Amino acid sequence: MHDIDKAAIAAEVRRFQYEIWQRAGTSHHTIPHLLQLFRPDHAASVHSIEYEVAAGSLGVHGVGRAQYQVAGLVDVQRSTIRIAGNLPYEVQRFTGAHELGHVVLHPGLPLHRDRPLLGDSPVPDRREREANYFAACFLAPEKLLRKAFEERFRCTTLHLDDRVAFAIAGNGAQDLLRSKTGSLEFPRAVATAQKFGIGNHFKSLAEEFGMSPTAMAIRIRELELVSY
DSSP: OOOOOHHHHHHHHHHHEEEHHHHHOOOSHHHHHHHTTTTTHHHHHHHHHHHHHHHOOEEEEEGGGGOOOOOOEEEEEEEEEOTTTSSEEEEEEEEHHHHHHHHOOTTTTOEEOOOOOOOOOOSSSSSHHHHHHEEEEEEHHHHHHHHHHHHEEEESSSEOOHHHHHHHGGGGGGHHHOOOSOOOOOOOOHHHHBBSSSSOOOOOHHTTTOOOOHHHHHHHHTTOOOOO
16 A cells, blocks of 8 residues: 655645635634534635535445445546535535545546545555645644644643543543553544533534544544544
8 A cells, every 4th residue: 555645735736825815814813713614515616616405315335245325526627626415514515525526636536436435444545645645734734733732622632641531531541541542542533522621611623623433543643633
């Protein structure tokens, strides 16, 4: 499995989002407002990409055991994206951002269908991994995620120790402390945390950025926001 050029993909996402921000003017500086600008449907409209959320299913693709429900359909050459409207919010968002990734990164890709995507499963195909990484960077831009993380946890990196485990998990602190180094258990707990200590309650990072807990955990680990 060949590695993807994450730095180059992240740079493409920043360029893509900068154009969106420029066209919106300079009045959107807070995280919620910027995340509204960076919705997949809004991003598509700014970049003249036709984007449609279907009223229901996009049908089934494949034969026999290889069949799967189609979550997204992208025609790169015509710059059109269709998303199944019968799927959960996080699936629609990640699939939409993934399809945007195909449009930006893979100009020669033929008509393409994707199964439901949450950004939490490894895939062997390089182009699919590139589109997944594009989606993760698009939905949770590094600067915005670091800012949101620091607002919640009052630090740049959260180290798992007794104090942190209790502040996040309360009575479940011991289970968190027993999690394996390098696993997603601690990043996932951080991604879904709605409090940190007494009286410090907030919207979880996964909910704030509209991503699945595991996809946000992967992004948190990728940016080294947690350590053991």
